[in-house]
Amino acid sequence: MVQIEQKPKKKNKAAEFLKKWGLPILGILLLIKINKTYFFLILFSILTYIGKYIRGMFGLKLVVLDPLHFCAIMVAKHIGLKEAIILVAINTIIVDFATQIASDGTFANFFLFGGSAIFSVAILGSTNVVLYSCFAALLYSIGYYIYRAFVPTQPSFEVVSKCITSFVFTFLYSSFFGPLFGLLMGV
Amino acid sequence: MEKKQTRIIEILIVAANLAIIAFVVNLYLRKIIILEVLLASFFCNVLILSLGFFIFYQYQRLKKLAKELGFKYIKSSFPHPKYEGHYKSHWWQLHFVSRETGDKWGMPMTYIKLQWKEPKKFDEYKLHKYNDRKIGMSKIVEIKYIVRDSKNYLLLKRAWYTFNKKKIYHLMDLLLKIARESEIK
Numbered sequence: 001m002v003q004i005e006q007k008p009k010k011k012n013k014a015a016e017f018l019k020k021w022g023l024p025i026l027g028i029l030l031l032i033k034i035n036k037t038y039f040f041l042i043l044f045s046i047l048t049y050i051g052k053y054i055r056g057m058f059g060l061k062l063v064v065l066d067p068l069h070f071c072a073i074m075v076a077k078h079i080g081l082k083e084a085i086i087l088v089a090i091n092t093i094i095v096d097f098a099t100q101i102a103s104d105g106t107f108a109n110f111f112l113f114g115g116s117a118i119f120s121v122a123i124l125g126s127t128n129v130v131l132y133s134c135f136a137a138l139l140y141s142i143g144y145y146i147y148r149a150f151v152p153t154q155p156s157f158e159v160v161s162k163c164i165t166s167f168v169f170t171f172l173y174s175s176f177f178g179p180l181f182g183l184l185m186g187v
Numbered sequence: 188m189e190k191k192q193t194r195i196i197e198i199l200i201v202a203a204n205l206a207i208i209a210f211v212v213n214l215y216l217r218k219i220i221i222l223e224v225l226l227a228s229f230f231c232n233v234l235i236l237s238l239g240f241f242i243f244y245q246y247q248r249l250k251k252l253a254k255e256l257g258f259k260y261i262k263s264s265f266p267h268p269k270y271e272g273h274y275k276s277h278w279w280q281l282h283f284v285s286r287e288t289g290d291k292w293g294m295p296m297t298y299i300k301l302q303w304k305e306p307k308k309f310d311e312y313k314l315h316k317y318n319d320r321k322i323g324m325s326k327i328v329e330i331k332y333i334v335r336d337s338k339n340y341l342l343l344k345r346a347w348y349t350f351n352k353k354k355i356y357h358l359m360d361l362l363l364k365i366a367r368e369s370e371i372k
Contacts, residue, residue, distance in 0.1 A: 014219055058242065059285035059295030059348065176230035180223040 032184065037079055040185065041087055044071035048091045062158060064166035068092075069140060070173035072117040073133050077125055078185035081118050088114040108147050116140040129182055133174030137167045193247065200243075204236050248350045249283060255352045256281075274359055278302045280340070281355070283348055296328065297349040300340040301362050307332070307339055313369035314341075325349075325358060330365060341366050 032039050044067075051066030068091050076084035092110040096102040120136035141163040148159040208229070215225045249268055253260060258272030258281065270281045282298035309332045317330045328344040343362045349355055 014217070017219055054238065056293040057285060058238075058245075059293065061285075061293040061295065172230065176226045180227045183221075183223055 036185065037083055040071075040075060040079060041083065041090070044068075044075065044087055045090055047071060049095075062161040062165065064162050064169060067169070067173050067177075069113050069117065069137060069166065069170050070133060070177070072113050073121060073136050073170075073174070074178070074181050074185060076117045076121040077129075077132070078182070081121070084117055084121075085114050088117070104152065108144070108151075112140050112143045112147070116143065129178035130171070130174050133178060134167075134171050137170035137174075140170075141167045196243065200236070200239060204232060207232055245348075249348075252350050252352065252355070256355065274356070275363065277363065279359060291328070291346075294346060295348045297345045297347070297355075297358075299343040299345065299355070299358050299362055301343075301359075301366055302338050302340040304338055306334065307341075308371040309341065309366075310369045310371055314365065317365060322361060325354060330362075 048066045048068040048071060051068070054060070055063060055065045068088065072084045072088050075087050088110055092106055092113065093102070096106040116136045116139035120132045120139060124132040124135055144166070145159055145163050148162075149156060211220070211225060211228045211232075214220045215222070220228075253268075253270045256270070256272060256274075258270035258279070261269050261271045261280070267282070267284050269283075272279055278301075280298075280300040280302055282300065283295070284298055285293060285295045311332075314330045314332065317327050319329075320327050326346045328346050330341065330343050332341050333339065341362060343358060343365075345358060349358070
């Protein structure tokens, strides 16, 4: 009697990875599908809080590190303009009043973040993510400079550094995270 | 020895990051992750690495200053360390702070505290005279007297972190002068 020796099966690592992480990934995708708006509003608010916390904690006052503007652009593009305004309102007006740091700048930020994101998506929404994000960042930086330099006069070094870092970080976030969020939000 | 330690830490951090990048690139080449995820991971890696180095170098400067002043760490938790020590026969504390809330949120500040065990009385009007004033190279935000259970202190708040030993001594001398001028006996 001839015994057929069975060769040990080569483990497929990609299949193993999918087996392990497939269900959580599917769960997240399902949550995005069921209620995309709430999911991203919560996720983006958390990301914005982390950015602000790092900035405040380590004394990076001149660096605009929080991704709120980028998140507002993403929401305006993939979910809706009304939802983008809600996201900006939560993370500027509501958060600043809750943490007792509300000032005229809070409202200026609300109008500038919301306005530039919506205007940019409305005008250039059909183009590349980097392009409309950079346009929105440019609009915000110019608006912020005009507001800070002429309305309540402040030291120009602080204003210029905030304008530059805000633009640079929105550009970086849109270049590196834009395509991924575009895919996730387009599901 | 310290320089050697610093260099070893730097090399370890860079090596760990290179290993992470190699791992992510490996995942991408084996088609487990897509290009968009690869780009996002690269950016996260660079962002965390930059922040890590920023914290590390700031910690090194603060440690060097404590050594130069001959003060001891009483709270080692970074990023807001406190040192205590004696200068001109007085008990001092240095605190490097950046508050997450309040009027000056996110502004790095150097708190210099002239401390006593026994309670004191100060003329508030004379202390307030120094608020928001530029003295020498330093911008003084506020000077106030604070009473705690275990101690009392005259607090001088200066905008931005001060790593310079001479500036710290200058501010301490100034606070001593203010304390003498405004104390009610």
